[in-house]
Amino acid sequence: MKDYSRNFLFYPPLALASGTWGLGENLFKYYSPAEVKETFGVLVTKGISLKPRIGNLPPRIWETPCGLINSIGLANPGVKEFKKIFLTGLLKTEVKIFVNLYGEEIEDFVALAEEFKGTGVSGLELNISCPNVKKGGIAFASQPEVVKELVKEVRKVWEGSLWVKLSPVGPVLDVAKACESSGADAIVCANTYPGLVVIEGEKVLKGGVSGPAIKPLTLRLVYELSREVSIPIVGCGGIASAKDVLDYFVCGAKAVEIGTAFLIDPELAKKIAKELKEKWDM
Amino acid sequence: MQKVKIILNKKEAPGIFLMGLDVGKEYTKKCSPGQFVRLKAWDSFDPLVPRPFTIHAVKDERLYILYQVRGKGTRFLCRMEPGEEVEISPPMGNAFPQLKDYVLCAGGVGSAGFGFLLQEAERGSYPLPKKFYYAARTGELLARAQFFQNFSVPLALITEDGSLGKKGLITDVLKEELKEERPGAILACGPLPMLKAVAKLGEELGIKVHVVLETFLACGEGFCMGCVIPLKNGKYAYLCKTGPTFPAEEIDFERL
Numbered sequence: 001m002k003d004y005s006r007n008f009l010f011y012p013p014l015a016l017a018s019g020t021w022g023l024g025e026n027l028f029k030y031y032s033p034a035e036v037k038e039t040f041g042v043l044v045t046k047g048i049s050l051k052p053r054i055g056n057l058p059p060r061i062w063e064t065p066c067g068l069i070n071s072i073g074l075a076n077p078g079v080k081e082f083k084k085i086f087l088t089g090l091l092k093t094e095v096k097i098f099v100n101l102y103g104e105e106i107e108d109f110v111a112l113a114e115e116f117k118g119t120g121v122s123g124l125e126l127n128i129s130c131p132n133v134k135k136g137g138i139a140f141a142s143q144p145e146v147v148k149e150l151v152k153e154v155r156k157v158w159e160g161s162l163w164v165k166l167s168p169v170g171p172v173l174d175v176a177k178a179c180e181s182s183g184a185d186a187i188v189c190a191n192t193y194p195g196l197v198v199i200e201g202e203k204v205l206k207g208g209v210s211g212p213a214i215k216p217l218t219l220r221l222v223y224e225l226s227r228e229v230s231i232p233i234v235g236c237g238g239i240a241s242a243k244d245v246l247d248y249f250v251c252g253a254k255a256v257e258i259g260t261a262f263l264i265d266p267e268l269a270k271k272i273a274k275e276l277k278e279k280w281d282m
Numbered sequence: 283m284q285k286v287k288i289i290l291n292k293k294e295a296p297g298i299f300l301m302g303l304d305v306g307k308e309y310t311k312k313c314s315p316g317q318f319v320r321l322k323a324w325d326s327f328d329p330l331v332p333r334p335f336t337i338h339a340v341k342d343e344r345l346y347i348l349y350q351v352r353g354k355g356t357r358f359l360c361r362m363e364p365g366e367e368v369e370i371s372p373p374m375g376n377a378f379p380q381l382k383d384y385v386l387c388a389g390g391v392g393s394a395g396f397g398f399l400l401q402e403a404e405r406g407s408y409p410l411p412k413k414f415y416y417a418a419r420t421g422e423l424l425a426r427a428q429f430f431q432n433f434s435v436p437l438a439l440i441t442e443d444g445s446l447g448k449k450g451l452i453t454d455v456l457k458e459e460l461k462e463e464r465p466g467a468i469l470a471c472g473p474l475p476m477l478k479a480v481a482k483l484g485e486e487l488g489i490k491v492h493v494v495l496e497t498f499l500a501c502g503e504g505f506c507m508g509c510v511i512p513l514k515n516g517k518y519a520y521l522c523k524t525g526p527t528f529p530a531e532e533i534d535f536e537r538l
């Protein structure tokens with residue numbers, strides 16, 4: 001097998017994906033501080049917005065074959081409360097903290113980026129791909145020109161790492177190229193797929209599909225994008241085993257994020273990291 | 283999740299099973315009545331997430347759940363044999379509130395959690411309820427009635443078809459009996475329509491009602507923010523963080 005470990009974007013090459021571990025409150029119920037460091041190279045927070053967001057009405061989440069569909073609606077305490085109550089605890093993990101940012105306008109993202117200057121946060125992940133909000137989110141992902149402008153404007157105020165989290169639908173390649181040309185350090189491929197379930201024959205839940213069901217789709221995207229853009233790609237979609245991680249590396253990813261698998265069993269990531277290290281020396 | 287051995291998986295009523303697990307004493311010591319565990323009895327990703335079940339009873343190193351077969355996950359569970367293993371999460375969610383002068387109301391497998399409550403009440407770590415009202419559609423669906431009869435708390439069985447105990451709905455019986463002697467509180471667990479009806483009755487009679495609610499739980503640990511319960515004050519509670527037991531007066535049943 002090829003040696004992928006020489007050019008990981010971060011190490012260990014696993015990150016916890018946004019929205020799948022809350023704001024860290026219960027992480028230490030399953031991980032000792034040492035285990036967090038041995039397992040994750042980056043922790044990406046839940047999507048944070050300027051103002052608190054209460055999120056969507058129930059039902060918010062349901063199971064699909066080998067997957068989940070969710071419409072949380074970016075429930076979060078808002079940037080001020082997040083900084084005051086949660087950030088200090090997260091920084092104590094000594095793992096690189098990336099804040100997932102959600103805004104409706106370019107100015108919102110810029111204002112959010114400024115909030116994190118000098119806080120100890122290592123990077124920002126711009127969420128232009130949430131399928132569960134009326135404004136912003138995935139709407140950006142259909143407009144490569146707007147994404148270019150967005151990244152440029154945030155880059156002006158943010159010197160740390162800057163990632164853009166792509167939607168797997170829309171003009172993905174053009175958006176990826178827009179990120180590359182406007183100063184993004186990496187792209188995260190990808191967020192959830194817009195989907196729908198009918199619950200108990202009556203309630204309609206529109207949301208984003210995640211989990212093992214989407215892995216072949218996102219893997220294909222990572223493969224295609226890695227041949228077209230030169231900035232690193234963080235693979236994210238359906239990872240639930242060490243083999244899944246290796247598949248992403250084979251397809252060109254320089255690191256990966258784990259989401260839904262953490263919901264199934266928080267300790268799975270620990271086992272994956274261990275297997276990568278012991279079997280593959282990663 | 284840790285692997286534990288099944289010691290019992292027995293049909294108690296049509297579609298309702300009792301599963302016993304050897305979880306070890308260290309584990310059972312951490313459990314409180316009202317808490318639930320997540321179980322996984324399959325290696326595939328379909329079903330995807332472990333399923334939540336209330337702790338029904340605890341004895342030494344053994345933990346019991348009482349479950350109804352509903353879909354994929356519970357069908358997997360009911361086919362498991364003693365000696366085989368399942369994966370179990372740590373105990374999750376909050377304990378039942380410590381109530382004074384209260385009665386229990388259960389509909390169907392909603393009775394599950396009250397087994398552990400009664401065990402602890404007899405041991406003195408929970409106040410003893412005054413009475414336990416247990417209802418189901420038919421007599422044969424009153425799973426574990428024998429077990430519940432072993433406690434010193436009076437058990438009132440109620441069936442819709444009158445095949446066992448009193449005939450009618452649980453609220454019919456409560457209406458009659460609670461008018462005579464009002465308890466300070468009701469702790470209710472069962473199907474949503476029953477919980478709504480009990481909450482309404484409590485409001486009419488001026489009795490505080492606590493309801494044990496259910497939603498789909500993707501994580502059970504506050505990670506996904508999916509398990510929202512709408513409150514009357516316009517905010518949301520998360521079932522796995524502040525529940526599963528809630529004061530009925532705070533719940534916005536219309537938006538649930």
Ligand SMILES: Cc1cc2nc3c(=O)[nH]c(=O)nc-3n(C[C@H](O)[C@H](O)[C@H](O)COP(=O)(O)OP(=O)(O)OC[C@H]3O[C@@H](n4cnc5c(N)ncnc54)[C@H](O)[C@@H]3O)c2cc1C
Pocket residue numbers: 199200318329333334335336337347348349350351352353354355356357375391394395495496497498499526
């Ligand atoms: C905190 C908590 C404690 C629980 N304790 C018990 C218990 O002690 N005993 C017991 O029998 N069950 C209990 N349940 C319900 C149990 O978790 C579900 O019945 C189970 O998850 C169904 O899984 P399944 O794969 O068999 O069904 P699925 O294939 O997931 O679903 C089958 C059908 O059941 C419906 N359904 C699934 N989950 C729920 C739910 N949570 N609420 C309402 N409808 C649902 C689905 O819409 C579908 O129509 C509890 C649920 C919660 C949240």
Ligand SMILES: Cc1cc2nc3c(=O)[nH]c(=O)nc-3n(C[C@H](O)[C@H](O)[C@H](O)COP(=O)(O)O)c2cc1C
Pocket residue numbers: 017018019020046047068070072074100127130165190191192209210211212214236237238239257258259260261506507508
């Ligand atoms: C419950 C839930 C909440 C999520 N919240 C966010 C979020 O706030 N911001 C974001 O960019 N992605 C969010 N995501 C998407 C995940 O971070 C991840 O990109 C996606 O689920 C695909 O990876 P997975 O298949 O490993 O879960 C969420 C996903 C889930 C399941």
Ligand code: FES
Pocket residue numbers: 498499500501502503504505506507508509520521522523
């Ligand atoms: S089930 Fe995930 S937050 Fe409650």
